[in-house]
Structures are given as C-alpha cells and as structure tokens.
Amino acid sequence: xxLLTQFENTLKLHQLSVTKPRLKVFEILEQHGLLTMxxxxxxxxxxxxxxxxxxxxxxxxxxxxxxxxxxxxxxxxLSDPFSPHHHHIVCTRCKKAQDISKxxxxxxxxxxxxxxxxxxxxxxxxxxxxxxxCREI
Amino acid sequence: xxLLTQFENTLKLHQLSVTKPRLKVFEILEQHGLLTMxxxxxxxxxxxxxxxxxxxxxxxxxxxxxxxxxxxxxxxxLSDPFSPHHHHIVCTRCKKAQDISKxxxxxxxxxxxxxxxxxxxxxxxxxxxxxxxCREI
DNA sequence: CTAGATGCAAAATTTTTGCATGGCA
DNA sequence: TGCCATGCAAAAATTTTGCATCTAG
Numbered sequence: 588x589x590l591l592t593q594f595e596n597t598l599k600l601h602q603l604s605v606t607k608p609r610l611k612v613f614e615i616l617e618q619h620g621l622l623t624m625x626x627x628x629x630x631x632x633x634x635x636x637x638x639x640x641x642x643x644x645x646x647x648x649x650x651x652x653x654x655x656x657x658x659x660x661x662x663x664x665l666s667d668p669f670s671p672h673h674h675h676i677v678c679t680r681c682k683k684a685q686d687i688s689k690x691x692x693x694x695x696x697x698x699x700x701x702x703x704x705x706x707x708x709x710x711x712x713x714x715x716x717x718x719x720x721c722r723e724i
Numbered sequence: 725x726x727l728l729t730q731f732e733n734t735l736k737l738h739q740l741s742v743t744k745p746r747l748k749v750f751e752i753l754e755q756h757g758l759l760t761m762x763x764x765x766x767x768x769x770x771x772x773x774x775x776x777x778x779x780x781x782x783x784x785x786x787x788x789x790x791x792x793x794x795x796x797x798x799x800x801x802l803s804d805p806f807s808p809h810h811h812h813i814v815c816t817r818c819k820k821a822q823d824i825s826k827x828x829x830x831x832x833x834x835x836x837x838x839x840x841x842x843x844x845x846x847x848x849x850x851x852x853x854x855x856x857x858c859r860e861i
Numbered sequence: 862c863t864a865g866a867t868g869c870a871a872a873a874t875t876t877t878t879g880c881a882t883g884g885c886a
Numbered sequence: 887t888g889c890c891a892t893g894c895a896a897a898a899a900t901t902t903t904g905c906a907t908c909t910a911g
Contacts, residue, residue: 604885606891624875635893640876642891676840687836695832696851699824703813705853713848714833719841741910743866761900772868777901779866 590617590669594651601649608638609646613665616652621664621684653709666709678718687714727754727806731788738786745775746783750802753789758801758821790846803846815855824851 594613595605603609608631615630616622622630628639643663646652651669654661664670674692675684692712700707731750732742740746745768752767753759759767765776780800783789788806791798801807811829812821829849837844 602890604890606885608892636875637877637894638892676837676842678842685840687840692832692836695829696849699829700813700851700853703822703824704856705813705815705851706859707851707853709852711848711850712833714837714842714844715846716837716842716844722843739865741865743910745867773900774869774902775867 594669597649597651603645603649608634608642612639612642612646613651613669616663616665617669620670621655621662623662627663650709653711655711655713674712674714676714676716678716678721683718685718687712731806734786734788740782740786745771745779749776749779749783750788750806753800753802754806757807758792758799760799764800787846790848792848792850811849811851813851813853815853815858820855822855824849 591610591613594610598605598609611631611634612627615627619626619630624639624643627643628634628636631639634642643652647654650666652663653666655664655675674687674689676687677684693710696710696712697707728747728750735742735746748768748771749764752764756763756767761776761780764780765771765773768776771779780789784791787803789800790803791800792812811824811826813824814821830847833847833849834844
C-alpha cells in the first residue's frame with residue numbers, strides 16, 4: 588500500500604474528509620521533506636493560507652505531520668510512518684540539519700515515557716551544535 | 725557564586741553589557757521557570773517589547789536561555805547551568821508539562837553528537853502523550 | 862567619551878477568525 | 887442532501903526594523 592493511500596485511510600479513520608488542500612499539503616511535504624510554513628504556503632499555490640494553517644493543524648492532531656523547531660522558526664515534516672525522519676542535529680553556524688539515527692534514542696524515550704506513566708504520542712529531539720566543517724573555520 | 729553573578733559573568737565573557745532589560749529577563753525566568761514570550765513581556769512591565777525580543781535573542785545565542793516548543797507555541801526557560809530543567813513530557817490533553825530526568829538521556833545525546841562529529845551546544849527533547857490522569861477519563 | 866543597548870513608533874510577518882459558499886460522503 | 891471544509895477578507899497577534907537617545911564600561 589502506498590503512502591498516499593495510507594494517508595487517505597488515516598484521514599478516514601479520523602473521520603476527516605479527503606480534500607484538495609489536505610492532499611496537496613501531504614504531497615508537498617512528501618516531496619520536500621522539511622519546509623517552513625511559508626514555503627509550504629507558497630508551494631500550495633492555489634490553496635488559501637488559512638486552509639493551509641487549518642490543514643496543518645488537523646494533520647498534526649492525527650499525527651500525520653509535526654513541527655520541528657530550530658532557532659526561532661519551525662519547519663514541518665511528515666511523521667512516522669509517513670516519513671522515517673524524526674530527529675535532527677542542526678549546525679548553529681551553517682544551519683544545515685542532518686538526521687540522526689533513531690534506534691537507541693527511541694528506546695530511551697519509550698523507557699522514560701513508561702517511567703512517567705505516559706502513553707507516548709510524539710517526540711521531538713533537536714540537537715544543536717557545530718558541525719565538523721564549521722568547527723574547522 | 726550565585727546564579728545572578730554567574731549570569732553577569734557570562735554576559736561579560738561574551739562582551740555584552742549588563743543592562744536593566746537583561747537583568748530583568750533573567751530574573752523573571754529565574755522566578756517563573758517556563759514562560760511564553762507574551763507572559764515574559766507582560767512580566768517585564770517597564771521594558772519595551774522590542775528589547776525583550778532582542779534580549780531573548782542575545783541570551784539564546786550565549787546559551788543562557790532557550791525555547792521549548794510544544795504544539796504551536798514556544799516557551800522560554802533558562803538553560804543549564806542556570807536551570808536544571810531541560811526536558812519535558814507534555815500531556816496532549818491537559819497541557820501539563822513535567823520535567824523528565826536527564827541522566828541517561830543526555831548520555832545518549834552526547835554519544836549521538838560524537839558519532840555525528842558535532843560539538844554539542846544545546847538540545848531540546850519534548851515528549852508528548854497522555855498523562856496517567858488523562859488516560860483514565 | 863563612545864560603542865553598544867534601549868525605547869518608541871511603525872512596518873512587516875505570521876496566525877486566527879467569521880461567514881458565505883462549495884464539495885465530499 | 888447535510889455537514890464539514892474551503893476561500894475570502896479582515897482582524898489579531900507576533901516579530902522585526904529604523905532611528906534618536908541613553909548608558910555601561
């Protein structure tokens with residue numbers, strides 16, 4: 588089953604209808620991976636700002652996408668299982684973001700959630716530092 | 725050495741002068757722990773909005789404070805070593821945030837940074853889920 | 862004294878809202 | 887068809903900027 592179908596099923600599961608704005612936002616994020624709200628709005632040319640905001644909010648609620656914060660702004664990306672990228676390490680100087688491997692990290696996170704008696708819905712892990720290139724300058 | 729002195733030293737170390745807005749922002753955050761930008765601005769009654777924004781930006785740059793994101797908005801809090809609170813687990817339903825213990829988590833984070841060849845400056849870890857109270861409803 | 866920081870006022874950007882209309886189930 | 891979702895337009899909220907003034911060092 589492809590991602591799009593999976594997405595539509597998720598919408599239905601949450602009793603949300605399959606609409607043009609929702610499909611568009613999903614498609615754009617699927618293509619681009621990590622976007623600012625502004626870029627997303629621009630990329631969704633024929634969709635109204637307000638609808639993009641509303642779509643992002645719904646899709647976040649049903650855990651299809653999430654916000655990733657670094658510095659002042661946030662970016663948007665698809666959540667697992669629609670995308671495998673959950674964690675980043677961002678260079679303070681050149682602003683590049685690279686993914687970090689999840690396995691050990693998520694083990695720890697789930698242990699922590701259990702200890703605190705939480706049912707885990709989502710998690711954001713952002714590390715900031717100097718990448719090796721920038722350190723040499 | 726108390727926190728305030730340590731803060732002033734940090735400012736000097738980064739060649740920033742010790743000013744009223746900076747002291748005020750620090751003091752408020754020290755008292756309140758985790759605030760929205762708006763609350764901070766309100767609490768800094770006699771300081772101009774713009775100065776609060778500028779102060780937050782400088783203090784973030786020198787790692788005295790950082791932003792913590794949950795949902796759409798962010799909150800501000802002092803960074804280590806000015807405050808021991810770095811990680812939270814936030815309930816989706818009641819919005820309460822509680823601190824989570826750092827030890828194991830930070831071990832993992834520093835290993836990950838090393839693997840990626842980064843010098844670590846900061847990290848944000850936010851878990852979201854349902855707390856035990858809310859689960860029962 | 863003087864570079865850097867502030868306050869003020871205004872602009873720019875980002876987010877939210879109300880309401881009439883349109884389209885999915 | 888009925889209800890949810892959208893577009894539009896406007897308001898509200900948040901953040902940034904330019905510039906004259908002030909102040910910490």
